[in-house]
Amino acid sequence: MTVIETGQPAGAPIPQPPPARQVVRQVARATFEGTPGRMRSYGAFVVLGCLVFGLFAFIAASSRASALSSARSDAAQLVRIQAIRTNLVFADANLTNAFLVGGLEPPAARSAYQEGIATASTTLAEASGVSAQDAAVLANVNDVVTQYTGLVESARANNRIGYPLGAAYLRQATQLLRTDALPPLEDLVKTEQARIADSYSGSAHAVYWLVIGLLAALGILLFTQIWLAGRTHRLLNLPLVTASAAVIVVGVVLVATMAWSQSKANHTRSNAYFATVELATARIDAFDAKSAESLTLISRGSGQAYDQSFNSLARNATMILNDAADQGGADEQAAKTAFAAYQSVHQQIRAEDDRGNWDGAVALATGGKATDANAVFGTFDTASAKALGQRSAQLRNDLSTARAPLTLLAWIALIVGVAAAVTSIRGISLRLREYR
Amino acid sequence: MKKLLLTGTLTAAAAALVAGCSAGSTPTLPSAPAPSSSAAPSPSPTPTRAGCNNNDNTRVESYAPSGPLPAPGDFRGSTMEKIRDKGKITVGVSADNLLFGFRNPITGQLEGFDIDMVNEVAHAIFGEDIKGKVEYRVENFAQRIPDLRSGRVDLVADIMTINCMRWSQIAFSTEYFHAGQQVLVRKNSPYTDVGQLNGRKVCTATGSTGSQNLTSLYPKVVQVHVANISDCMVLFQQGSVEGIVSDNTVLSGFASQDPYARIAGDQFTKEPYGLGIPAENVDFVRFVNALLQDMRTDGRWATIYRRWLPAPVPNPPPAVYGRALP
Numbered sequence: 001m002t003v004i005e006t007g008q009p010a011g012a013p014i015p016q017p018p019p020a021r022q023v024v025r026q027v028a029r030a031t032f033e034g035t036p037g038r039m040r041s042y043g044a045f046v047v048l049g050c051l052v053f054g055l056f057a058f059i060a061a062s063s064r065a066s067a068l069s070s071a072r073s074d075a076a077q078l079v080r081i082q083a084i085r086t087n088l089v090f091a092d093a094n095l096t097n098a099f100l101v102g103g104l105e106p107p108a109a110r111s112a113y114q115e116g117i118a119t120a121s122t123t124l125a126e127a128s129g130v131s132a133q134d135a136a137v138l139a140n141v142n143d144v145v146t147q148y149t150g151l152v153e154s155a156r157a158n159n160r161i162g163y164p165l166g167a168a169y170l171r172q173a174t175q176l177l178r179t180d181a182l183p184p185l186e187d188l189v190k191t192e193q194a195r196i197a198d199s200y201s202g203s204a205h206a207v208y209w210l211v212i213g214l215l216a217a218l219g220i221l222l223f224t225q226i227w228l229a230g231r232t233h234r235l236l237n238l239p240l241v242t243a244s245a246a247v248i249v250v251g252v253v254l255v256a257t258m259a260w261s262q263s264k265a266n267h268t269r270s271n272a273y274f275a276t277v278e279l280a281t282a283r284i285d286a287f288d289a290k291s292a293e294s295l296t297l298i299s300r301g302s303g304q305a306y307d308q309s310f311n312s313l314a315r316n317a318t319m320i321l322n323d324a325a326d327q328g329g330a331d332e333q334a335a336k337t338a339f340a341a342y343q344s345v346h347q348q349i350r351a352e353d354d355r356g357n358w359d360g361a362v363a364l365a366t367g368g369k370a371t372d373a374n375a376v377f378g379t380f381d382t383a384s385a386k387a388l389g390q391r392s393a394q395l396r397n398d399l400s401t402a403r404a405p406l407t408l409l410a411w412i413a414l415i416v417g418v419a420a421a422v423t424s425i426r427g428i429s430l431r432l433r434e435y436r
Numbered sequence: 437m438k439k440l441l442l443t444g445t446l447t448a449a450a451a452a453l454v455a456g457c458s459a460g461s462t463p464t465l466p467s468a469p470a471p472s473s474s475a476a477p478s479p480s481p482t483p484t485r486a487g488c489n490n491n492d493n494t495r496v497e498s499y500a501p502s503g504p505l506p507a508p509g510d511f512r513g514s515t516m517e518k519i520r521d522k523g524k525i526t527v528g529v530s531a532d533n534l535l536f537g538f539r540n541p542i543t544g545q546l547e548g549f550d551i552d553m554v555n556e557v558a559h560a561i562f563g564e565d566i567k568g569k570v571e572y573r574v575e576n577f578a579q580r581i582p583d584l585r586s587g588r589v590d591l592v593a594d595i596m597t598i599n600c601m602r603w604s605q606i607a608f609s610t611e612y613f614h615a616g617q618q619v620l621v622r623k624n625s626p627y628t629d630v631g632q633l634n635g636r637k638v639c640t641a642t643g644s645t646g647s648q649n650l651t652s653l654y655p656k657v658v659q660v661h662v663a664n665i666s667d668c669m670v671l672f673q674q675g676s677v678e679g680i681v682s683d684n685t686v687l688s689g690f691a692s693q694d695p696y697a698r699i700a701g702d703q704f705t706k707e708p709y710g711l712g713i714p715a716e717n718v719d720f721v722r723f724v725n726a727l728l729q730d731m732r733t734d735g736r737w738a739t740i741y742r743r744w745l746p747a748p749v750p751n752p753p754p755a756v757y758g759r760a761l762p
Binding site (some may be wrong): 100101102151154158159160161162163164165166167168169171172299300302356357358362 | 524526531532533534538539540541542543544545546568571572573574575576579664666667669670673690693694
């Protein structure tokens with residue numbers, strides 16, 4: 001064993017103050033040369049390793065948590081935009097149906113129209129407040145909705161005086177909604193879906209950083225302990241063992257939690273998220289189809305385009321509702337049954353109209369009986385709204401659940417990393433002290 | 437001489453129209469053409485179908501009736517019998533043309549001069565009870581000829597102008613109403629004639645004679661086309677177009693729905709209206725012509741006119757026959 005001379009020999013002439021660089025080199029040599037020096041070197045690596053673990057684990061867990069939280073807020077925004085679309089087509093369906101009745105519109109239809117527009121406007125304001133990215137598109141949609149309601153009021157005013165010009169205003173209004181308000185919202189839904197997909201995949205690699213930090217810290221800890229055992233003939237260094245154990249426990253728990261969180265999030269994506277998007281789409285298509293039914297009758301024999309539009313919308317809604325019923329609960333089943341019932345009423349309406357009984361068709365489409373289109377469609381509306389409400393609440397909860405432990409564990413990992421580093425310093429200095 | 441007289445009458449009618457509109461919401465309409473009680477067959481020969489592809493609307497000759505109007509049910513082997521057997525007559529009409537074919541917003545039912553004409557045809561085929569026997573197909577102008585050619589409708593009663601090009605595709609009854617085209621402008625605008633709207637936006641319906649007339653007579657006017665003529669009125673009220681060119685029958689309907697609109701200038705075309713019928717149903721054309729002739733003489737035509745248009749009731753447009761049977 002070499003002993004390092006640290007003092008100056010007595011009586012030597014006082015040397016010139018050495019240049020600063022030389023002093024540093026001397027101190028470094030004194031610190032890191034020989035066995036105690038190596039101990040200090042390994043100690044430094046161990047400390048670094050523990051800190052890196054703490055930091056990497058913190059970054060990995062918190063970036064995953066923030067990704068899930070942005071997925072959650074993107075999903076909430078998606079739900080809002082779908083709600084705007086739904087309320088607009090809901091209002092339009094009530095409007096066109098009321099128009100079909102002729103004369104004074106039924107108060108219930110009028111208030112349903114107003115409620116739809118009011119909810120759409122509030123949700124528009126809310127959605128553009130939440131996302132600066134969406135604000136421009138939403139402001140545009142808001143303008144179109146204002147124009148739409150203006151045209152609708154012109155239609156009403158003309159109608160009340162008995163002017164057929166009201167029909168032209170109504171046609172303009174429904175067309176404006178379908179060309180200038182609904183398509184940008186549909187695009188926004190796609191954008192939001194892409195954002196959610198980004199959030200899902202964006203920090204999927206975070207877990208690798210955690211594993212790298214964990215392996216690095218454990219490797220250095222293990223190597224140092226084996227080396228120390230060889231040099232000092234003491235098998236265990238309690239502080240280092242404690243630090244290793246803490247790193248292993250926290251690391252493994254964190255890896256497991258992240259894996260669980262990921263699988264929970266993936267499960268949510270293919271269940272509650274998917275169901276939320278699909279159910280909202282089914283509702284939008286259904287209301288749109290209901291409008292198309294009224295517009296077909298208003299066009300009185302030249303509404304083929306509206307009728308085709310009804311068929312493709314209803315087909316799409318049926319497909320989605322069948323899938324939803326297969327995977328969902330009682331409400332999805334009820335929604336599916338109610339929509340099928342509505343479609344059979346629609347068939348009757350078409351049959352009446354096609355055989356020339358327009359008045360009979362209108363009576364079925366606007367009547368107040370439980371077997372008439374409005375009541376049957378109302379059953380679908382209630383059931384599908386309930387199913388959608390449950391699914392979107394589930395989506396919110398699932399994403400919160402998947403995120404909640406990550407935030408806490410991120411901080412725990414950081415603290416444990418620092419604590420392990422401190423403990424390791426203690427462990428190394430114990431051996432250093434013994435060495436003197 | 438006859439032409440001069442006609443123009444004079446029409447100008448007077450136009451002036452009356454403007455005055456009527458400014459007075460308020462009373463529907464105003466030009467009177468029918470020069471008084472003429474002569475229903476004598478026109479001696480002029482029928483133009484051949486081939487080679488006729490212009491908008492000449494002076495040739496209003498239709499097929500002469502084969503005899504007096506047969507009683508309902510007495511139609512062996514005819515188009516009328518087919519319609520009767522089918523149980524309903526399918527008719528192309530407008531729903532947005534106040535006074536002629538419109539959906540009454542209060543009752544939701546179709547009403548107007550053209551609808552009354554349809555009802556008369558239905559009575560002639562089905563007798564007293566025609567409830568549920570008339571199937572209306574609300575059409576825009578561009579759909580009328582394709583629907584007649586495909587047999588989707590048996591009859592079109594939709595302020596349809598008789599002209600040479602259309603005669604090469606479908607058949608018409610004799611003239612049952614005489615209108616002309618004018619322009620609708622804002623009340624405070626300086627325009628007194630369509631020609632002053634050069635470079636301005638003017639709205640017409642796709643496939644209408646208004647669009648064709650503007651192109652040939654006023655090519656410098658910027659045309660805006662819409663599917664339904666009433667969409668023009670929405671654009672007009674929103675200020676996107678300066679004027680609307682259409683038949684004065686349509687325009688006076690618009691003007692009575694908007695106190696800030698007026699009809700300007702003279703009629704720059706003649707628009708003789710006929711009921712459109714598929715070209716091959718010659719027997720039906722002759723049947724309808726016999727009915728129209730009865731209506732002209734027994735006062736039914738005047739009753740319908742009085743119901744929808746302001747007094748005085750003019751003489752009905754004379755029947756002109758002489759078109760050779762195909």
